[in-house]
Amino acid sequence: MDNFSYKNTTQIHFGKGQISKIKDEIPSDARVLITYGGGSIKKNGVLDQVQTALAGVTYFEFGGIEPNPHFETLMKAVEIVKKENITYILAVGGGSVIDGSKFIAAAALYPNDPWEIIQTYGAKVTGALPLGCVLTLAATGSEMNKGAVITKAETKDKLFFFSDHVQPRFSVLDPETTFSLPPRQTGNGVVDSFVHVVEQYVTYPVNGKVQDRFAEGLLLNLLEDGPKALENPTDYDVRANLMWTATLALNGLIATGVPADWATHMIGQEITGLYGLDHAQTLAVVQPAVWTYKKEQKKAKLLQYADRVWDLREGDEESRVMAAIENTRQFFEKMGVPTRLSAYGLDASIIDAVVAKLEAHGHVNLGEHGDITAADVKEILKLAL
Numbered sequence: 001m002d003n004f005s006y007k008n009t010t011q012i013h014f015g016k017g018q019i020s021k022i023k024d025e026i027p028s029d030a031r032v033l034i035t036y037g038g039g040s041i042k043k044n045g046v047l048d049q050v051q052t053a054l055a056g057v058t059y060f061e062f063g064g065i066e067p068n069p070h071f072e073t074l075m076k077a078v079e080i081v082k083k084e085n086i087t088y089i090l091a092v093g094g095g096s097v098i099d100g101s102k103f104i105a106a107a108a109l110y111p112n113d114p115w116e117i118i119q120t121y122g123a124k125v126t127g128a129l130p131l132g133c134v135l136t137l138a139a140t141g142s143e144m145n146k147g148a149v150i151t152k153a154e155t156k157d158k159l160f161f162f163s164d165h166v167q168p169r170f171s172v173l174d175p176e177t178t179f180s181l182p183p184r185q186t187g188n189g190v191v192d193s194f195v196h197v198v199e200q201y202v203t204y205p206v207n208g209k210v211q212d213r214f215a216e217g218l219l220l221n222l223l224e225d226g227p228k229a230l231e232n233p234t235d236y237d238v239r240a241n242l243m244w245t246a247t248l249a250l251n252g253l254i255a256t257g258v259p260a261d262w263a264t265h266m267i268g269q270e271i272t273g274l275y276g277l278d279h280a281q282t283l284a285v286v287q288p289a290v291w292t293y294k295k296e297q298k299k300a301k302l303l304q305y306a307d308r309v310w311d312l313r314e315g316d317e318e319s320r321v322m323a324a325i326e327n328t329r330q331f332f333e334k335m336g337v338p339t340r341l342s343a344y345g346l347d348a349s350i351i352d353a354v355v356a357k358l359e360a361h362g363h364v365n366l367g368e369h370g371d372i373t374a375a376d377v378k379e380i381l382k383l384a385l
Contacts, residue, residue, distance in 0.1 A: 001208045001257040008251055010144045011170040014244065016236075018172050019046070022053035022090070025132055025170045030088040032059040033081055035101045037093045039063055044180045046136060050092055060084055065093070068272055068279065069100030071115065071152040074107065081108040081129070089131045091168075094185075095140025095192075098133050099148035102166035105129040118150055122161035133171040138178060138243040139189035139280070141196060141250025143171035151273055158273030159361060173247065175239035183230055187335035188280035189246060190226035194219065194331075195283040196249040200260045202291065202301045203368040208258040215254045216308045221245045223309070226335055263366035264290050267377060270357040277344055284332040284339045289383035290367075291325050293376065297369065341385050351381045 013021040026032060032054060034047075041047040051059075062077045080086070081104060091101035105128040107114035116124055133143045142148065146167040151158040178186075201215040221241055228238045248254070267290075268282030277285075295302060299321060306312040306324035313320070329339045338344065355374050358364065366372040372380070 001206055001211075002259070004256040006252060006256045008144060008167075008253070010168045010251075012144065012173060012247075013170065014173045015240075016174060016176055018174050019049040019134055020053050021170075021172060022050065022132065022134070023055075023057075026054070026057060026088055026090070028057060030057055031084060031086050032057055032088045032090050033077065033084070033086045033104075034059055034061045034090050034092055035065060035077060035097055035104065036061070036063050036091075037065050037067070037097050040180065041092055041136060044177070046092060046134065046177050050090070050134060054090075059090075060086065065097050065100045067096045068149070068151045068158060069096050069103070071103075071118070071150055072154065074100050074103050074150070075114065077104045078107045078114065087129065089129050090134070091131065092134040092136065094135070094137025094189075095142040098135070098142040098168070099140070099150065101131055101133075102128075102142070102148040102163075103150050103161075105131045106163060106166055115152070118152070118159045118161050120161075121159070122163040122166075125161070125163040125165050128163065128165040131166060131168050133168045134177070135171055135173050135243070135247075136177040137181060137185055137189055138239075138246035139192040141193075141247055143168060143173065144247050144251040149269065149279075156273045157357075157361070158269045160269075173243050175236055175243050178239050178243065179234045181233065183336055184278075186229050186233065187226075187337050188278050190222055190229070190242065190335050191280040191284050191332050191337045193242070193246040193249045194222050194226075195264060195280075195287050196246075197222075197254065198287065198305070199262050199264060200255050200258060202298055202305055203259040203261050204298070205300050205304070206258055211254050211256060211258045212304070214248075218245050218249055218254070219309050223331060226331075230335070259368040261290075261368045263372050266358065266363045266366050267354065267380065270354045270361075270363075271346075271350070274353055274357060275344075275346060275350065280337055281344065284337040285341055285344075285384045286380065288325050288329045288339060289380045290372075291328075292322075292383050293380045294367070294372070295321050295325070341381070348382065348385060351378050354381060
């Protein structure tokens with residue numbers, strides 16, 4: 001196991017009725033900006049619960065944060081923050097709303113062009129407004145980490161940043177907020193969580209037994225409860241386990257002391273930025289292709305994955321590896337997320353554009369060994385057609 005340092009400062013309030021805990025977290029004299037997405041929280045009663053918890057606190061609202069939140073939209077929120085002297089951001093939504101709110105919190109105090117926050121991957125952030133979250137979609141883990149992904153719609157650049165300053169102070173995880181999600185978002189959330197785990201697991205062995213067993217347990221949870229959530233969206237126990245799994249998949253815990261890949265995410269981000277696919281859709285397309293292309297280098301962990309997650313123990317190593325990849329593909333399809341570019345109306349003509357964006361963003365030499373080049377990405381995308 002590699003050396004590591006780990007710290008996570010987010011207070012979690014998990015379970016039914018926990019939205020009421022907001023009143024214990026946000027100062028009574030705060031001026032709060034509630035951020036959200038398309039407005040579903042108004043229909044399902046979540047916003048009502050938030051407003052009740054904020055009784056006596058001055059608050060404003062900013063809605064319309066997109067999936068893959070747009071820099072241009074977020075800057076409108078920054079204007080409100082400055083105009084109304086906002087002192088606390090409360091994100092109510094899924095990963096996109098939380099990511100966007102992290103940017104708002106940092107940009108509001110940033111003295112120069114806020115796009116520099118993204119261009120420097122957060123390196124220039126020296127402060128941010130405090131941020132709290134009410135999670136309504138289990139997927140990204142953003143509610144318990146310091147990362148965010150932002151899209152500049154004008155230039156179709158989708159990039160990420162990290163900063164300790166935007167780590168949420170607290171997050172409320174009430175599984176009942178996810179009951180009304182449409183199947184597409186439920187399926188996307190499960191796939192997103194799954195790929196987060198395997199990006200940190202299917203690399204090469206370092207004898208990180210705790211991390212491996214933890215990752216395998218999370219994957220088994222997703223395999224078991226993902227389909228159940230589609231069958232019965234209001235099963236509290238299913239939703240609760242999926243929500244906590246998604247949070248643990250990317251709160252840094254299973255990343256401790258082990259190598260990570262993230263090539264699938266880097267490639268997928270460019271596809272979303274250019275062609276508008278859902279984040280999870282790009283992951284479902286790219287992940288099996290990356291594994292197929294790198295199967296020899298990843299063989300040891302793919303075999304472990306085949307054994308411990310899929311119970312594949314018969315046949316030679318090649319057949320077990322390929323069966324594990326195919327089983328993963330079929331699981332994504334079962335969750336309603338197609339795994340081929342052609343299913344989204346895309347063909348080989350996109351390959352050069354995706355690679356060009358990767359190169360423009362400096363995302364070359366990807367993967368746990370830093371050996372996936374632009375030429376390799378082209379071959380990976382061919383496998384994803």
